Amino acid sequence: MQLPLCLDMSRRRNLQRQLFEQIRELIIDGRLKPGVQLPASRVLAQDLGVSRNTVIQAYGVLVAEGYLEMRPPVGTFVAAIALPHAASPHQEAMPLPPPSPPRLLLHYKGKPHVVMSPYPQPVAFDFWVGRPDARLFPILNWARSIKKRLRYLQDGNSGYGDPAGLWDLRKAIADYVGVARGVQAEPCDVLVVNGIQEGLSLMAQLFIGEGTGVVVENPCYMGAANVFASRGARLLPVSVDTHGLCVDELPESATLAYLTPSHQYPTGATLSMARRERLLEWAQSCNTYILEDDYDSDFYYDQAPLPALKSQDESGHVIYMGTFSKSLGAGLRIGYLVLPRHLFEHVLTAKCLLNNSTVWLIQALLADFLATGAYRQHLHQIRMLYAARRSLLACTLLQEIGGEVTGIQSGMHLVWHVPPSLPEASELEQLARAQSVGVYSFPTGNAQVFGRSAERRYARALMMGYAALQESEIQEGVRRLSRLVG
Ligand SMILES: Cc1ncc(COP(=O)(O)O)c(C=O)c1O
DSSP: OOOOOOOOGGGGGGHHHHHHHHHHHHHHTTSSOTTOBOOOHHHHHHHHTSOHHHHHHHHHHHHHTTSEEEETTTEEEEOOOOOTTOOOTTSOOOOOOSOOOOOOEEEETTEEEEOOOOOOOOOSEEOOTTOOOGGGSOHHHHHHHHHHHHHTOSSTTTSOOOTTOOHHHHHHHHHHHHHHHOOOOOGGGEEEESHHHHHHHHHHHHHOOTTOEEEEEESEEHHHHHHHHHTTOEEEEEEEETTEEOGGGOOSOOSEEEEOOSSOTTTOOOOOHHHHHHHHHHHHHTTOEEEEEOTTTTOBOSSOOOOOGGGGOSSSOEEEEEESTTTTOGGGOOEEEEOOGGGHHHHHHHHHHHHSSOOHHHHHHHHHHHHTTHHHHHHHHHHHHHHHHHHHHHHHHHHHTOSEEEOOSBSSEEEEEOOTTSOOHHHHHHHHHHTTEEOEETTTTTEEOOSHHHHHHTTTEEEEEOTTSOHHHHHHHHHHHHHHHO
């Protein structure tokens, strides 16, 4: 097979690099499909007029990065990675397709993998993780507020707003995180974003380039790991146990560390006080910024939660991220960052470049909701309901099936460790789905697990969200599960 390669012979010293890049390009844009055999190194070297060693070395790097695979003694093949629109190598030659849209290639240990949308189809009894109960949305309050805001509409909708966010909302957020999370912030420290996901993208844009070291928890929230990896970060996974991140395993240096200290995603562990102190010392000593993702800390049940890590940050190394996705709904797309002051202008510039500002009306409504105290009442009401649902789910699982449940002290999901007599989590997930019950092994529940030993450790762990289900739905869901395995 003749490959469409064209080397610049005047740059003889990097022929191997040119060859590597051109073959990789052919694979990435789908012209070389998974399973296709490449010419033998001797043949390709002859065709191109280069040494065989050059070809062998370029092939070697492509193998190491996961683009090619050796199948001795047959030859070298394009690796079977799932490229979109990848056709089988046996298909008839087709006219060249229009240029394919750019894809994000994610890397872990040099191996590329494609971003997948793990959002599963809804089922009747869906224990999907982190979803609030839409039936409890404060519709009447918001309807009143919309009317009022629209009646007094001035230029809120006709001009670009302050990219840092509506001042009223920034003030209300600063007040709220001070009381609820112990975070001392002025409105000028708060930047409104379109959900934590946008906050993560801003951070990645500012801090991450090819090979930047980023500490992530193992297992880790996939939405964050994907953002970092898409910018070429070198992910540095650190294990998690019942006290949260194992700080003894922190690397000697890193540019960023992304953590969920209050309710580790997905295991539900809370980072202990002793470890928080060690972590902050580490961040200071290696000048690492910590991204504290406090996604579901509004929900605590048996005792008051520990304050946010940010509340202990005296040296300005913690960037705090909060969201209203869990308390009000992810569809609103609104969250916030509390930034060390010296970073504010930089993050603001990144936000301007991205989208100039967050939707004005939603910010205004949320500002009203917070400032009038209605948000606190709303939280109080749903917290009680979610607490009851959590207890019901934990008890019925243990009574009707067994195993162990963890991560129940706060948040909106628990982790059910399936008893050894039952199939592993991924199989149980499939069996349950056939009965219209949604339960989630870590990878399907947006949790990335790094390495074989962690995969084994969490092979029997299922995530189950309880906030969005009524008690009768929880009971029926667990009944179906128990029939399945009984
Ligand atoms: C751990 C964690 N962080 C962040 C997010 C994203 O939050 P947002 O909707 O504010 O982008 C989620 C969403 O499920 C999450 O589970």
